C-alpha cells in the first residue's frame with residue numbers, strides 16, 4: 001500500500017480524487033491529505049471528499065513541509081499550475097518522497113535542471129503522467145511501429161489542431177502567459193513531443209521554430225466587431241455578440257472552483273481571449289532533428305474549426321498515417337462539442353510497392369481518448385509489465401519539454417537551438433527496441449510494378 005498527498009486542487013485534480021473515491025485501488029493507494037494555495041478550493045475539495053474521507057487532513061500551501069512531516073506520505077501528487085511543479089517535485093524528493101507530476105514536468109531549462117539535479121542527488125522517482133501514450137489508438141501506433149510495419153522511421157509529419165473551444169480556453173486562463181505555462185510549445189506540445197520521442201524511441205537534438213499570436217489579438221477582435229470588450233467576460237459590454245463569451249455563473253463546477261474563490265487569490269478564469277497582455281503564440285511550426293537521423297515537421301494551431309491531429313510516419317518500408325478527430329470541451333464546464341460529425345480515428349498503412357490497408361483501430365472510453373483510466377491503473381494498480389514502456393520518468397519528462405523550450409528560444413532568436421546545450425547531466429531514456437538500421441528489404445511486386453528497390 002502506497003500513501004499519497006495531493007497538491008493543487010483545480011480542475012485536473014478531479015481525475016486523482018475520483019480515483020481515490022472510487023475505491024478501485026483501495027488495496028494499493030491511500031490518500032492522506034490535500035493542499036492548495038487557495039483556501040476556497042481547499043474547502044470545496046474537502047467538502048466533496050468528506051463522504052469517502054471524513055476529516056481528511058487539509059493544508060495551505062505555506063504549510064506543505066508541515067504536511068509532509070505530519071502525514072509522512074510515500075509520494076506527492078503535483079497538480080498545480082505548471083510554473084510551480086518544480087518547487088513541489090523537488091521539495092518532495094528532498095524530503096525523501098517520490099513525486100507524480102502532471103505535465104508539463106516544468107516550463108523552462110533552469111527549472112528542468114533543478115529537477116534533474118535533485119533526482120540524481122536524492123535517488124527518488126519522478127513520474128510524469130503522460131496519459132496521451134495510453135490512449136488505445138496511440139498505443140496501437142506504437143505497437144505497429146515497433147513491429148516494423150513501415151521499417152525504420154525516417155521522418156514524421158505531425159499537425160495538431162485545437163479548436164476554438166478548447167484552444168481559446170488557453171487564452172483565458174493562467175496559460176496565457178509564458179511565465180506560467182511556457183506557452184503552448186511547452187504546456188500543450190509536451191504531450192506531442194513526448195509522443196514523438198516515444199513513438200520513435202529516440203531524443204531530439206536540434207530545433208528550429210517559428211510562431212506568433214495571429215488570431216487571439218486585438219486585430220481579430222476588431223474583425224469580429226468586438227472592439228470595446230472588457231478585460232474579462234463577466235462584465236463585458238460586448239458579451240452578447242461574442243462567440244468566446246464564457247459565463248461562469250452558468251456552470252456550477254466553474255463557478256464553484258473559480259468564480260466563488262476569486263476573493264482568495266484574485267485569479268480570473270474568464271479573461272478576454274483577445275487581451276493585450278497575452279504573450280503566448282497561437283500558431284507554431286517546428287522542425288526537429290532526432291538522434292539517429294529522423295526529422296519531424298510539427299505544427300500546432302489553437303484556432304481551428306475542428307479538434308484533432310494528423311500524424312504521418314515515413315519509413316524504409318512505407319508510410320503509416322494516423323488521423324484522429326476529437327471532441328473537446330471547455331475544461332470544467334462539461335460541454336462537449338460533438339456537433340461536427342467527427343471523421344473518427346483512422347490508421348492506414350501504405351507499404352512501398354504493395355497495396356495499402358486500413359488497420360482496425362482500438363478505441364477507449366473516458367477522458368483523453370480513454371488514456372486516463374489505463375494510465376491510472378498503471379500508476380495506482382498492480383499492472384503487468386508493459387511491453388510498450390509507457391510509464392515516463394524525469395528523464396522522459398525532461399526530453400518532452402526540451403523540444404518546446406528550444407522552440408521558444410528559436411522563436412525568440414531566429415536561430416536553430418541545440419537541445420544538449422539547454423541542460424547538463426541528462427541521461428538518455430530507455431525505450432523499447434525499434435526496427436533496426438540495416439534490415440534487408442526483399443524485392444516485391446504485388447502491385448504489378450516492374451521493378452523494385454532493395455534499400456540497404
Ligand SMILES: NC(=O)c1ccc[n+]([C@@H]2O[C@H](COP(=O)([O-])OP(=O)(O)OC[C@H]3O[C@@H](n4cnc5c(N)ncnc54)[C@H](O)[C@@H]3O)[C@@H](O)[C@H]2O)c1
Pocket residue numbers: 007008009010011012013035036037038041061079080081082084102103104129131187331368
Ligand atoms: N494530462 C492532461 O491531459 C492534463 C489536463 C488538464 C490539466 N493538466 C495539468 O494539470 C495541472 C493543473 O491544471 P488545472 O487545469 O487543474 O489548473 P487549475 O487552474 O484548475 O488548478 C490549479 C490549482 O493549483 C493551485 N495552485 C496554484 N499555485 C499554487 C501553489 N504555489 N501551491 C499550491 N497550489 C497552487 C491553484 O489554486 C489551483 O487550485 C497543470 O499542470 C496542467 O497542465 C493536465
